[in-house]
Amino acid sequence: MHRFANPARFLRIAKPLTPALFWPGLVLMLGACAWGILATPTERLMGDTVKIIFVHVPSAWLGMGGWIGIAIASLVQLVWRHPLAGVAARAIAVPGATFAAICLATGSIWGRPTWGTWWVWDGRLTSMLVLFFLYLGYIALANASSEKGDTSRVAAVFGVIGAVNIPIINRSVIWWESQHQKASITLGGSSIDEAYLIPLFVSVAGFSLLFAALVLMRMRAALAEMRIEARMRRMAEA
Amino acid sequence: MKPKHQRLVLAIIAFVALIGAGFIAAAALREEASYFYTPTTLAKAQVAPGQAIRLGGMVQPGSIVRAADGVSISFTVQDRDAAQKVAYRGITPDLFVEGSGVVADGRMRPDGVFIADSLLAKHDENYVPKELADIDMTAAEHTKDTIAK
Numbered sequence: 001m002h003r004f005a006n007p008a009r010f011l012r013i014a015k016p017l018t019p020a021l022f023w024p025g026l027v028l029m030l031g032a033c034a035w036g037i038l039a040t041p042t043e044r045l046m047g048d049t050v051k052i053i054f055v056h057v058p059s060a061w062l063g064m065g066g067w068i069g070i071a072i073a074s075l076v077q078l079v080w081r082h083p084l085a086g087v088a089a090r091a092i093a094v095p096g097a098t099f100a101a102i103c104l105a106t107g108s109i110w111g112r113p114t115w116g117t118w119w120v121w122d123g124r125l126t127s128m129l130v131l132f133f134l135y136l137g138y139i140a141l142a143n144a145s146s147e148k149g150d151t152s153r154v155a156a157v158f159g160v161i162g163a164v165n166i167p168i169i170n171r172s173v174i175w176w177e178s179q180h181q182k183a184s185i186t187l188g189g190s191s192i193d194e195a196y197l198i199p200l201f202v203s204v205a206g207f208s209l210l211f212a213a214l215v216l217m218r219m220r221a222a223l224a225e226m227r228i229e230a231r232m233r234r235m236a237e238a
Numbered sequence: 239m240k241p242k243h244q245r246l247v248l249a250i251i252a253f254v255a256l257i258g259a260g261f262i263a264a265a266a267l268r269e270e271a272s273y274f275y276t277p278t279t280l281a282k283a284q285v286a287p288g289q290a291i292r293l294g295g296m297v298q299p300g301s302i303v304r305a306a307d308g309v310s311i312s313f314t315v316q317d318r319d320a321a322q323k324v325a326y327r328g329i330t331p332d333l334f335v336e337g338s339g340v341v342a343d344g345r346m347r348p349d350g351v352f353i354a355d356s357l358l359a360k361h362d363e364n365y366v367p368k369e370l371a372d373i374d375m376t377a378a379e380h381t382k383d384t385i386a387k
């Protein structure tokens with residue numbers, strides 16, 4: 001793992017990898033959304049409203065997957081003191097928060113016509129809102145340090161603790177039977193018809209590649225800023 | 239033990255403890271959240287009339303009766319083993335059709351009818367294109383079309 005501890009080596013790999021993830025991701029995402037919106041049949045009860053699924057589900061996955069990434073990176077930072085782990089965790093935070101927010105917004109828009117309400121204090125909705133607030137807290141904590149590149153251990157501890165919420169979101173529809181329907185896609189199979197399932201998988205893949213590209217971009221930007229700061233400090237001392 | 243291993247063990251212990259705490263808290267909350275009833279659990283539970291509860295289940299096909307005033311309706315919510323009569327006054331959500339899921343906030347009237355203050359339509363985990371829906375959702379689809387007409 002420490003093979004990539006050298007930022008120069010990491011940057012050599014990350015630089016070509018960024019566009020290699022970004023462009024296929026963008027094409028897949030736009031293609032899947034167009035396919036989903038224009039070429040899937042209307043749903044038996046929801047009609048055309050069902051098509052919001054092609055944004056809602058990938059956003060939910062990235063909102064939760066983002067925090068899993070923060071937790072793993074934070075653990076690596078705390079235990080192995082890997083120099084890039086903290087940078088990675090911070091790079092995930094803002095895109096993760098954005099996708100959690102998109103998930104909440106699209107869910108709300110979807111809920112109005114189908115459920116009859118914009119919002120209910122349901123287990124799934126509430127735990128997802130908590131995830132969004134955790135992201136905001138993490139971002140505030142990570143930015144509290146005066147030095148830009150500093151990867152404080154407080155934020156890492158918060159990142160690991162916050163992971164408790166992830167299994168709660170996942171299990172919420174089973175623990176608290178309420179407004180949000182149960183999981184459609186489980187290890188055992190899917191109760192989503194193939195007409196929606198295939199474009200949905202393409203959409204999830206596209207959004208995920210884009211997310212990875214965004215994280216790499218942000219990591220590179222953070223490393224560049226650290227270098228600038230280090231150089232300025234050296235110049236100030238000289 | 240190297241410091242690195244010490245930190246790893248500490249982190250694992252802390253993480254396991256936190257997950258445990260989370261599960262215990264969630265289990266406690268689960269008890270708290272039990273104001274949600276299905277017709278079966280409602281039939282077993284001793285719910286005092288007037289106590290605010292939430293009832294969820296399927297709208298029994300053929301049970302929706304709309305009163306002459308246009309805003310009062312009565313219907314039966316059922317699950318596999320039980321059924322519960324519900325009365326409601328107000329505008330129903332678009333997905334409120336016979337055979338579909340519904341969540342109602344309200345209270346029991348002493349005569350055993352559930353008075354709903356609000357109605358939310360519930361969607362199940364199945365996503366089925368309209369043309370394939372005839373197999374099991376004929377009743378709901380038919381009712382929806384009739385209501386639309």
